[in-house]
Amino acid sequence: MAPPKKLKKAKRKAKDSSKCNSSTETRTAESQASDNDWWYSFWHKNYDSGPDVPIEEDEAFKFFFRVSKKTFEYICNLVREDLISRPPSGLINIEGRLLSVEKQVAIALRRLASGEAQVSVGGAFGVGQSTVSQVTWRFIESMEERARHHLRWPEPERVEQIKSELEAKSGLPNCCGAIDATHIIMTLPAIESSDDWCDQESNYSMFLQVIVDHQMRFLDIVTGWPGRMTISRLLKCSGFYKLCESGKRLNGLLKVSADGAEVREFLVGNSAYPLLPWLMIPYEGKELSPPMSTFNAKHRALNLIATRALSQLKGAWRILHKVMWRPDKHKLPSIILVCCLLHNIIIDNSDELHPNVMLSSHHDAGYKEHICQQIDSHGDTMRENLCRHLHLSLLTANK
Amino acid sequence: MLCSMPAVRSSHGWLERLRAARGFHVSSDLDLDHFLLSSSDPNPTHAPSDRKDSALPSLKSPQISERHPRPVGRSAAEEKDQRLFDLMSNVLSELFVMGEPWESGLDKKSSRKQLKPRACVPSASSSVGNSVAHVKKVRTNGVRSRGMGQVRDLDMSAYSRTEATVIDTSSPGWKSQKLLFRKGMVWKVKERKVWTVCTKKRKFGLVEKLIVDKERLRSEADLKGQRKETFASQDEGLPRNVDLENAIKSDDQIPRRPKFSRSPRASYYKKQEKLLVKA
Numbered sequence: 001m002a003p004p005k006k007l008k009k010a011k012r013k014a015k016d017s018s019k020c021n022s023s024t025e026t027r028t029a030e031s032q033a034s035d036n037d038w039w040y041s042f043w044h045k046n047y048d049s050g051p052d053v054p055i056e057e058d059e060a061f062k063f064f065f066r067v068s069k070k071t072f073e074y075i076c077n078l079v080r081e082d083l084i085s086r087p088p089s090g091l092i093n094i095e096g097r098l099l100s101v102e103k104q105v106a107i108a109l110r111r112l113a114s115g116e117a118q119v120s121v122g123g124a125f126g127v128g129q130s131t132v133s134q135v136t137w138r139f140i141e142s143m144e145e146r147a148r149h150h151l152r153w154p155e156p157e158r159v160e161q162i163k164s165e166l167e168a169k170s171g172l173p174n175c176c177g178a179i180d181a182t183h184i185i186m187t188l189p190a191i192e193s194s195d196d197w198c199d200q201e202s203n204y205s206m207f208l209q210v211i212v213d214h215q216m217r218f219l220d221i222v223t224g225w226p227g228r229m230t231i232s233r234l235l236k237c238s239g240f241y242k243l244c245e246s247g248k249r250l251n252g253l254l255k256v257s258a259d260g261a262e263v264r265e266f267l268v269g270n271s272a273y274p275l276l277p278w279l280m281i282p283y284e285g286k287e288l289s290p291p292m293s294t295f296n297a298k299h300r301a302l303n304l305i306a307t308r309a310l311s312q313l314k315g316a317w318r319i320l321h322k323v324m325w326r327p328d329k330h331k332l333p334s335i336i337l338v339c340c341l342l343h344n345i346i347i348d349n350s351d352e353l354h355p356n357v358m359l360s361s362h363h364d365a366g367y368k369e370h371i372c373q374q375i376d377s378h379g380d381t382m383r384e385n386l387c388r389h390l391h392l393s394l395l396t397a398n399k
Numbered sequence: 400m401l402c403s404m405p406a407v408r409s410s411h412g413w414l415e416r417l418r419a420a421r422g423f424h425v426s427s428d429l430d431l432d433h434f435l436l437s438s439s440d441p442n443p444t445h446a447p448s449d450r451k452d453s454a455l456p457s458l459k460s461p462q463i464s465e466r467h468p469r470p471v472g473r474s475a476a477e478e479k480d481q482r483l484f485d486l487m488s489n490v491l492s493e494l495f496v497m498g499e500p501w502e503s504g505l506d507k508k509s510s511r512k513q514l515k516p517r518a519c520v521p522s523a524s525s526s527v528g529n530s531v532a533h534v535k536k537v538r539t540n541g542v543r544s545r546g547m548g549q550v551r552d553l554d555m556s557a558y559s560r561t562e563a564t565v566i567d568t569s570s571p572g573w574k575s576q577k578l579l580f581r582k583g584m585v586w587k588v589k590e591r592k593v594w595t596v597c598t599k600k601r602k603f604g605l606v607e608k609l610i611v612d613k614e615r616l617r618s619e620a621d622l623k624g625q626r627k628e629t630f631a632s633q634d635e636g637l638p639r640n641v642d643l644e645n646a647i648k649s650d651d652q653i654p655r656r657p658k659f660s661r662s663p664r665a666s667y668y669k670k671q672e673k674l675l676v677k678a
Contacts (some may be wrong), residue, residue, distance in 0.1 A: 151568055196561040196581050224565035226579065233586060239569030249569070330564040333574075337566050 038103040038125065046124055052356040062354040065109045066316045066342070071349040075143075075342075076105050082142035083135075099127070099135070107132055108139035112339060115318035137331070143338045150344040151218055151337075159252060163265070165214040170298040171390055172268075172280075173255045177219055179269040179279070180306035181209040181234060182314070182363045183227050184336060186324040197329075199227035201367055206329070207234050208310075208320075208336050211267060216309035217347045218340050224333040231272040232372045235279075250278045257389035258396070264382065268302045274374035277382050284371060291391035295383070298390060307363065313343050315359035558582045562591065 043060060047053060054060045062068055067075065083105070085098040099107075103125065111121045111132055118132040125132075154162065159176055166175045183205035188197060197204045205227030211220040222238040235241050243249035250265040257263050266278045275281050282296040282303075314321040317339035324332065346352065353359075558580035566574050576591035 148573075153569070194559065194561050196559055196579060220568050222565070222567045222569070224563050224567075224577075226561065226563065228581070229586060230584070237565075237586075237588060239567040243569055330562075333564050333566040337573075 036102070038100065038106060042106065042125060052358075054354070054356060059354060063356055064113070065106060066113045066353060066357065067109070067346060068349075068351050071346060071351045072102075072105065072109075074349060075109075075147075075345065076101050078146045079105065079139060079142040082146070083138055099131070104135045105139060108136045109342075111136045112317045112319045112335070112342070115320075115322040140331075140334050140338045143341055144334055147338075147341040147345065150341050150348055151221065153219055153249065154213070156252065159265075162213045166302060169214065170302050171393055172298055172302065172386060173257065173389065174252075174263050174265050175268060175280075175302060176250060176252075176265050177211045177213050177267050178303050178306035179209065179211045179235075179267045179273065180303070180310055180363075181207055181231050181272070182310045183367060184208055184223075184320050184324070184332065185227075186327050186329075186332070188329075189326050196228050197226045199367075200370065203227065203323075206332055206336070207231075208340075209234055209238060210306060210310060210313075210340070211240065212306045212309045214305065215347055216305055216312060217344050218309065221337065221340050223336045230370060230372070232274050232374060235273060244276075244278050257385050258392035259385075259388050261385040261388070263385055263389070266382065268299050269306075270303055270369060271371045272369055274372050274376065275379040275383065276376050277378040279379065280383055280386065281372075283383075291387045294390050294394065295387040309343070310363035311359050311361070312353065313339060314363050315357060316346075316353055317342065321360065555580055555587075558587065 039061070042064070043057070046064065047055075047060065052063070054063050058069060061072070065072060080101050083101045085100070085104075107121060107125050107127065110116075110124065111118065114121065118129040118136075122129050122132040127135075163174055163176060166177070167173050183199055183201075183203065184207075185203045185205045186197075188194075188204045197206070199205045206223065207225045207227055207229065208221065208223040209231075210218050213219055220240050222234070222240070225234050225237055229237070240249065250267070252265045254262045254264050264277065266280050268280050271281050271284060273279055273281050280299065282299045283292045288296065320336060320339055327335070559582070561579045561581070563577045563579055564574065565577050578589040578591045580587040580589070
């Protein structure tokens with residue numbers, strides 16, 4: 001059944017005019033109506049594009065663009081100054097009318113969310129492929145600058161909050177987050193098909209490494225490094241590693257474990273990472289002692305947050321999940337960054353993905369976990385301290 | 400492959416012809432040393448007997464001094480002859496390939512020839528090891544390795560090279576260009592410099608464009624302010640009946656022509672503007 005166009009539109013007009021904040025009040029009701037036309041037109045075309053498309057309008061909006069209308073409006077306001085069409089250079093649609101900021105943001109979000117070809121996305125909005133390309137890139141450039149504040153290492157107060165949340169979840173004190181990495185797969189032109197980008201599974205790929213908090217919010221990202229690198233090499237190339245090694249990050253107050261040992265701030269990561277004083281990885285081996293197994297279980301619970309965050313990122317912004325067709329390797333990191341920014345914006349706006357959005361079980365499906373054998377002696381001591389702390393805490397709790 | 404050394408003394412035909420033309424005795428086995436001695440001495444009769452002495456001398460200087468001991472009490476004519484001989488031998492040693500330059504001074508010039516010529520083995524990488532291209536390549540490697548930092552002393556030709564744009568939220572500015580060198584599992588990373596010269600030609604991003612536009616507008620406004628200041632500073636020089644405000648207004652009211660207009664009137668307006676500024 002096609003969505004009822006006119007009635008909804010009239011309703012929205014009245015609703016929007018009452019909702020408008022001071023900046024949008026200046027815009028006339030007429031322009032508001034034309035701003036929303038794109039949505040009704042899009043919905044009318046795509047309401048039956050798949051079995052998962054919700055019938056309800058707001059739900060459908062969230063399904064197609066991954067964000068609620070409120071978050072969508074927030075994103076539009078972020079980039080409005082950069083995307084506003086000014087004649088004669090402004091972008092136009094097929095009918096020759098200037099594209100509204102809302103329509104441009106919708107085109108860009110749909111391209112990032114669906115990962116569909118530019119032609120298909122253009123067809124859904126009544127614009128050409130080149131317009132989709134241009135609009136998406138303009139949006140990415142704008143977001144890179146305007147949405148930076150959504151991705152930064154938290155202030156000490158916020159770090160304390162994260163640590164207490166993670167401790168409540170796992171019992172591990174002073175844990176500031178979880179680290180993980182994923183491959184963004186692409187194809188390369190024959191002339192650029194350098195082995196440097198060819199990873200362990202013979203795919204051309206680019207790395208994305210993230211550090212997440214208890215809400216699956218990205219605190220730090222690194223991207224652009226070739227997929228051929230090992231994860232431990234990727235870590236060592238990152239600015240975060242350099243900051244930690246120089247004592248400028250994860251340098252908060254020490255905590256005392258149950259047996260009186262000092263526990264510094266740390267992250268949890270999988271076995272592909274080295275064991276460092278500020279990076280805890282699980283114990284390897286078949287015959288582990290009960291405290292070691294307990295540590296591994298608690299560690300896994302925290303590490304899963306990063307794994308889920310990456311799965312959600314790739315599921316929501318499917319441009320990162322699909323094999324990208326010959327992307328510009330210098331532009332791809334910007335696309336990845338903007339998807340991460342959008343991921344954080346959704347969380348910061350207390351929004352959430354529509355349940356019908358398909359998420360894969362693992363962000364790096366098909367990749368075997370490479371085990372890094374590197375063990376730092378101080379890291380080992382720290383892990384033992386944590387292990388004993390967990391064991392003693394459990395014993396105390398059982399008594 | 401061995402390099403064939405040029406046969407220096409393989410043919411003396413041209414020398415014989417030269418000698419014959421100059422009226423000297425032509426002998427196929429006549430040595431240059433012998434020739435020089437005979438030229439200083441008009442009597443060539445003792446030449447064959449001295450042949451043994453005038454054989455190629457060894458490089459050791461004491462032997463030279465043995466062969467040509469400086470006479471203690473020589474006549475003026477003998478000394479003159481000796482000086483002429485030394486001069487001639489030096490000049491000729493510069494011109495001809497000789498067994499040994501006969502230096503009279505202490506600062507003996509070292510021989511440019513190898514004492515024991517070695518086989519010239521070409522480099523394995525290229526058969527044209529001495530070519531310009533090879534030199535260029537070596538030089539490029541040198542320059543590259545100079546700014547390499549951690550990869551300074553390595554031969555980068557063995558490494559594959561790739562460029563990457565990295566976004567790292569823990570590094571200042573987030574975005575940076577990297578040059579990556581890889582050999583097996585060994586990676587070397589170099590920060591790629593962004594040339595300031597090219598910044599004008601660079602295609603600005605959307606936000607950067609806006610900033611540039613704003614700066615341009617600001618600089619234009621500043622220029623306008625400066626012009627007003629110019630008027631103010633020239634206030635004393637203005638005739639009393641000229642109203643400053645009106646002058647500025649009239650300046651602003653001058654119809655602006657398109658920048659690239661070729662209309663002859665444009666130059667007229669420009670002249671008018673200049674006149675007003677001068678006034």
